[in-house]
Amino acid sequence: MAPSRQPPRYPATAWLSAPAAAAAGALWLSVSGAAGAEEFFPIRDQNPLLRGFYLPLPSDARRDAGADFSATLLVSNTLNVESNSHESLLVDGESAALDLTYENSLSQNWRFRFTLPIIHDSGGVLDSVIDVWHEAFGFSRGNRPFYPKKQINYFYSGGAANIDLSHPQTSVGDVAADVGWFAADDARRTLSLWAGLKAPTGTVADLTSDGAWDGAVWAHAAGRWPTWQMAAEIGVAQPFGDELFAGMAHRSSVFARAAATRALGSQWSLRAQLDGQTGHVAGSDTRFLGPSLQLTLGAARTLYGRWRIEMGFTEDAAVNTAPDITFFLGIRD
Numbered sequence: 133m134a135p136s137r138q139p140p141r142y143p144a145t146a147w148l149s150a151p152a153a154a155a156a157g158a159l160w161l162s163v164s165g166a167a168g169a170e171e172f173f174p175i176r177d178q179n180p181l182l183r184g185f186y187l188p189l190p191s192d193a194r195r196d197a198g199a200d201f202s203a204t205l206l207v208s209n210t211l212n213v214e215s216n217s218h219e220s221l222l223v224d225g226e227s228a229a230l231d232l233t234y235e236n237s238l239s240q241n242w243r244f245r246f247t248l249p250i251i252h253d254s255g256g257v258l259d260s261v262i263d264v265w266h267e268a269f270g271f272s273r274g275n276r277p278f279y280p281k282k283q284i285n286y287f288y289s290g291g292a293a294n295i296d297l298s299h300p301q302t303s304v305g306d307v308a309a310d311v312g313w314f315a316a317d318d319a320r321r322t323l324s325l326w327a328g329l330k331a332p333t334g335t336v337a338d339l340t341s342d343g344a345w346d347g348a349v350w351a352h353a354a355g356r357w358p359t360w361q362m363a364a365e366i367g368v369a370q371p372f373g374d375e376l377f378a379g380m381a382h383r384s385s386v387f388a389r390a391a392a393t394r395a396l397g398s399q400w401s402l403r404a405q406l407d408g409q410t411g412h413v414a415g416s417d418t419r420f421l422g423p424s425l426q427l428t429l430g431a432a433r434t435l436y437g438r439w440r441i442e443m444g445f446t447e448d449a450a451v452n453t454a455p456d457i458t459f460f461l462g463i464r465d
Contacts, residue, residue, distance in 0.1 A: 170192065170393065170432060170440070171190070171192035171354050171361050171363035171391055171393060172190030172192045172363060172365075172391050172403075172405060173190070173204075173403060173405055173428055173442055173460065173462070174189050174190060174233065174442075174462060175190075175204065175206060175231075175405075175407075175428060175446060175460055176189055176231075176407065177407065177409065177424055177426060177454050177455075178206055178208040178227060178229060178454075178455050178458050179420065179424070179454055179455060180208075180210075180223060180225065180227055180253065180286050180297075180339055180455075181286065181288055181295060181339065181376070181420070181421065182412055182421070183229075183249075183339065183340070184305075184306065184334060184340060184341045184342040184376055185342050185346060185369065185371055185376075185381065185385075185412060186306070186308065186328070186346030186347070186348055186371065187348075187369060187387060187409065188247075188310060188326070188328050188348050188350060188367070189233065189245075189247060190352075190363075190389060191245070191312055191326050191352050192352070192354065192363060193235055193243060193245075193312075194317055195237070195240070195241060195243065195314040195317040195322075195324075196240075197237070198237060200233075200236070200464065200465060201234050201464060202231075202233045202463065202465075203231070203232050203233075203462060203463055203464070204230070204231045204442070204461070204462030204463075204464075205229070205230050205460065205461050205462065206227075206228070206229045206230075206231070206458055206459070207226065207227070207256075207458065207459045207460070208226065208229070208455040208457070208458040209226045209256055209258040209456055209458075210223055210224070210225070210226075210454075210456045210457075211223070211224045211274065211276055211279060211456065212224075212420045212452055212456075213275045213279075214418045214419065214420060214452075218290055218417075219288070219289065219290035219416060219418055220287070220289045220290070221287065221288045221289075221290075221418050221420055221421070222287045223285075223287070223288075223420060224279055224283050224285045225253055225255060225283065225284035225285060226253070226254055226256020226257070226259075227251060227253045227254075227256075228251070228252045228254075229250070229252075229305075230249065230250045230251075231248075231249050231462075232247070232248045232249075232250070233246065233248075233464075235310075238311070241314045242312065242313055242314070243311070243312045243314070244312075245309070245310040245312075246307065246308070246309055247307065247309075247310070248304065248305070248307050249304070249305035249334075249340070250302070250303075250304055250305065251302070251303060251304075251305050251334075251338075252300070252301070252302040253284055253286070253297065253300060253301050253302075253338070253339075254282075254284055255281070255282030255284045256284075257282070258457070259276070259281040259283075262276070262457060263276045284297070284298060284299065284300060285298050286298070286339060288421075290377075290380075290413075290415075290416060290418075291377075291378065291380055292378035292380070293376070293377040293378045293380055293413075294378075295339070295376065295377075297338065297339055301338045303334060303335045303338045303340045305333070305340040305341065306331060306333050306340070306342075306346075307330070307331050307333045308328055308330040308331070309328060309329055309331075310326055310328035310329075311326065311327055311328070312352070313325050313326075319356065320355065320356055320357075321353075321355050321356065322352065322353070323351075323352070323353050324351070325349070325350075325351055325352075326348075326349065326367070327347070327350075328349075329345065329346070329347050330346040330347070332344055332345060336376060339376070342371055342375060342376050343373060343375030344371055344373025344374060344375065345372045346369060346372060347369070347370050347372065348367055348368065348369040348370065349367055349368055350365055350367020350368070350387070351365065351366055351367065352364075352365045353365075358395075359395045360393065360394055360395070361391075361392070361393040362390075362391070362392055362393075363390065364389065364390040365387075365388065365389050366387070366388040367386070367387055367388075368384055368387075369384065369386075369409075370384045377412075377413050380413050380414050380415055381412045381413045381414070383412070385409055385410045386410045387408065387409040387410075388407075388408055388409070389405065389406060389407045389408070390405070390406050391403055391405040392404050392405075393432075398434070399434045400431060400432070400433050400434075401432045401433075402430075402431050403428075403429070403430055403431070403432065404427070404428070405427070405428040405429075405430075406425065406426070406427055406449070407426045407428065407446075408423065408424060408425040408426070409423065409424055410423050419450075419451075419453050420452060420453065420454075423453065424448070424450060424453035424454045425448070425449045425450035425453060425454075426446050426447065426448055426454050427446065427447050427449040428444055428445070428446040428447075429444055430442060430444015430445065430460070435463075439463060439465050440464060441461070441462070441463050442461070442462045442463075442464070443460065443462075444459075445457060445458065445459050445460070446458040446460070
């Protein structure tokens with residue numbers, strides 16, 4: 133197991149500075165176009181050891197939606213400790229990720245999308261809150277009583293792979309470009325096929341890139357009724373290289389998501405969403421690098437004009453397969 137380290141000294145608000153500043157600027161941006169379908173929350177797994185691999189955001193825009201912009205801030209906190217005869221893993225820290233997206237129509241049946249993540253890692257501020265929450269409601273505190281608060285330590289050793297990040301960092305992640313073709317899209321249903329490509333614009337040392345180009349293909353289906361919306365996606369992602377795990381993660385993974393949305397009048401809606409994916413790292417027996425399943429609960433509210441705000445939280449529905457908790461707040465038109 134990785135040696136214990138004292139947490140670095142930095143202001144308690146440092147984890148928020150870079151992403152929050154970018155989010156504040158994003159709120160002033162505006163683009164023309166109609167509102168999207170609001171079938172998914174624009175979120176994905178924030179596992180700090182796997183976020184460098186391509187996992188496309190949900191694609192729930194309508195064919196004729198025009199230009200669409202979104203900015204989503206996700207704050208994740210986790211403490212995972214695992215070891216076996218050939219692996220050692222300690223992931224203790226907090227990340228703040230700002231996902232910026234822009235999409236528009238290419239033609240009557242085609243759309244494109246660009247995604248840019250900005251990521252900050254630190255010891256964070258949520259350790260004590262999560263520990264008190266678990267203790268108050270009788271939940272397992274796991275390893276939290278045995279590790280210092282506000283510590284950042286992302287460590288993995290197994291085979292030829294050696295990952296060790298123990299200092300706060302802020303960096304741009306990998307930029308992705310996606311394109312979708314709509315086979316059907318009307319008031320009651322949507323069927324579309326998507327393909328995407330991710331470029332290695334992030335930094336391997338900061339765990340914001342796998343150091344390679346990645347690709348993905350996926351299908352989207354949605355049904356709409358007066359007060360309910362149901363949607364599902366399934367796809368395959370393929371990294372074309374792997375500098376994080378010394379080639380052990382150079383293999384295909386399957387991802388899927390499903391969501392149910394209930395409208396509460398003309399302004400509010402509630403949503404439950406499940407996200408899962410198969411394991412990335414060949415030969416790993418750790419849960420944190422294996423298949424994952426997450427449950428998201430949240431709400432959306434329509435603001436003035438075409439803008440809407442979305443908020444909620446994500447838990448690891450399959451324990452220890454993803455960050456312990458992720459809170460998110462986003463705005464999109």
